[in-house]
Amino acid sequence: MSERVLIVDDDPVQRRLLEAAVSKLGYAVTVAEDGAAALQTMANAGHNQFRVVILDLIMPGMDGLEVLGQMREDGIMVPVIVQTVRGGVETAVAAMRAGAFDFVVKPASVERLGSAIRNALKVEALGNAEKQRRGKGTDAFSFQDIVTRSPAMERVIRIARKAAASDIPVLIEGESGVGKELIARAIRGASGRRTKPFVTVNCGAIPDNLVESILFGHEKGAFTGATEKHMGKFVEADSGTLFLDEIGDLPPDVQVKLLRAIQEGEVDPVGARSTVKVDIRLVSATNQNLLERVKEGRFREDLYYRLNVFPIMVPPLRNRKEDIPLLVQHFIGRFSQSVPGCRTTGISANALDLLSAYDWPGNIRQLENAVFRAVVLCEDEMLTTAEFPQIRAQVEGIDESGGELRGYLEREQLPAAEPVLVEGSAAERIDEQPSDPGLLRAVDNKGHVRTLEQVEKELIRFAIDHYDGRMSEVARRLGIGRSTLYRKLKEMGLEPADGGEEA
Numbered sequence: 001m002s003e004r005v006l007i008v009d010d011d012p013v014q015r016r017l018l019e020a021a022v023s024k025l026g027y028a029v030t031v032a033e034d035g036a037a038a039l040q041t042m043a044n045a046g047h048n049q050f051r052v053v054i055l056d057l058i059m060p061g062m063d064g065l066e067v068l069g070q071m072r073e074d075g076i077m078v079p080v081i082v083q084t085v086r087g088g089v090e091t092a093v094a095a096m097r098a099g100a101f102d103f104v105v106k107p108a109s110v111e112r113l114g115s116a117i118r119n120a121l122k123v124e125a126l127g128n129a130e131k132q133r134r135g136k137g138t139d140a141f142s143f144q145d146i147v148t149r150s151p152a153m154e155r156v157i158r159i160a161r162k163a164a165a166s167d168i169p170v171l172i173e174g175e176s177g178v179g180k181e182l183i184a185r186a187i188r189g190a191s192g193r194r195t196k197p198f199v200t201v202n203c204g205a206i207p208d209n210l211v212e213s214i215l216f217g218h219e220k221g222a223f224t225g226a227t228e229k230h231m232g233k234f235v236e237a238d239s240g241t242l243f244l245d246e247i248g249d250l251p252p253d254v255q256v257k258l259l260r261a262i263q264e265g266e267v268d269p270v271g272a273r274s275t276v277k278v279d280i281r282l283v284s285a286t287n288q289n290l291l292e293r294v295k296e297g298r299f300r301e302d303l304y305y306r307l308n309v310f311p312i313m314v315p316p317l318r319n320r321k322e323d324i325p326l327l328v329q330h331f332i333g334r335f336s337q338s339v340p341g342c343r344t345t346g347i348s349a350n351a352l353d354l355l356s357a358y359d360w361p362g363n364i365r366q367l368e369n370a371v372f373r374a375v376v377l378c379e380d381e382m383l384t385t386a387e388f389p390q391i392r393a394q395v396e397g398i399d400e401s402g403g404e405l406r407g408y409l410e411r412e413q414l415p416a417a418e419p420v421l422v423e424g425s426a427a428e429r430i431d432e433q434p435s436d437p438g439l440l441r442a443v444d445n446k447g448h449v450r451t452l453e454q455v456e457k458e459l460i461r462f463a464i465d466h467y468d469g470r471m472s473e474v475a476r477r478l479g480i481g482r483s484t485l486y487r488k489l490k491e492m493g494l495e496p497a498d499g500g501e502e503a
Helices: 012-024 035-045 064-073 089-097 110-136 151-164 180-189 208-216 252-264 290-295 301-307 321-338 349-357 363-377 389-395 403-412 452-466 471-478 482-492
Strands: 004-008 028-032 052-056 080-084 102-105 170-173 198-202 241-245 281-286 310-313
Touching: 004 012, 004 035, 012 028, 012 052, 012 110, 028 035, 035 064, 052 064, 052 110, 064 080, 064 089, 080 089, 080 110, 089 102, 089 389, 102 110, 110 363, 151 180, 151 310, 170 180, 180 198, 180 241, 180 281, 208 252, 252 301, 290 301, 321 349, 321 363, 349 389, 452 471, 452 482, 471 482
Parallel strands: 004 028, 004 052, 052 080, 080 102, 170 281, 170 310, 198 241, 241 281
Antiparallel strands: none
């Protein structure tokens, strides 16, 4: 069965062209005429029905960025390739920041679309395999497996080792992606329950009406749809460790029952006539400020103090950037083993500088995903900045002038203009013309406003190219006489175009 691609575009002509192009590449295609229709199509078909989404950014009603945001909010992690028009690079940057996999500029060639789709499918397929492999290999995780050289993280490890020596309840706090679950697994690995079950529950990912059943279990027939008896996570973790992630998202009524389970060591399965005794070590985690939620009345104060017996705060990656080189090399070594034919063994200094300049709001999880994508798509031994387009878009913006992002221009078939040489040293070259003919750059590569002379040079050079060296037309369009134009060319050290003299 062919991989299915969802095309979202409000332009019927563009939809037909894209449908024909993607079908020609051998993929099954579904089309949607706007953002709302796309979300409904995905909801009706199921998240796993589509392997790639090609999404137009400029649409009436719900635009592409809103669709992308709603997809992520709904947990739809299908790779998204966004479409933009020439000159719409700022919107493409915003889409990359919002998690888009790649972008193409209309009209994109069949080859460019094929490359983007293949890369998306390749990263997704190997990503799923890597998740399964990683999930199977975490039982023996220990503090020695935590990759760090940060003093802040070393303090966290020292505190966590002390917590592991007893069955004291632990509350791990920190932003999403900092590695709270790894700390929990390391605590379990250093405890007396290391050979017993380790059961994880993401409280924020469970519908409110199912939280009680999933945590405490239910009897057959306890509610509509309860066709079988379910033991619940507390019973499943009996004698071992129960890790409750995002515990701040628990509904108030379930908080009451959780407090009783912790205090009494027993749970009440839904529909059961008696309680069930359990012996667990509880480790909780949150990316929220639970104390603030207590003050707001959204989290029980008595439960908070029951959970917060031994607090551990894990710092964000932006506060321990000395770990980035170590983590990157660790991920390269791990991922290169799972990618068939991979030759990648390291990363360039420029690429490492780029990664170190980024603040990583998604922390280690985001860094891990970025390195994985880079390793999958890299064809050389060293990762370069070209393998991190999403990070470059956020650190540098998508600079159409060439340089580090020239790969984007080549892939998008956008012309990167050649620099104009003036008399004097190479340092006196004017800046390159942006690929969008409607743009003249106001700042240079160091972030300083360019001089009027530089901008004037660039404008004259562009006008000569644009009008194919027809100097009378160039002068007329610039609003100056031909003699003035030639004088300026001479003063600036610019050569008239070959054959530029007109009769």
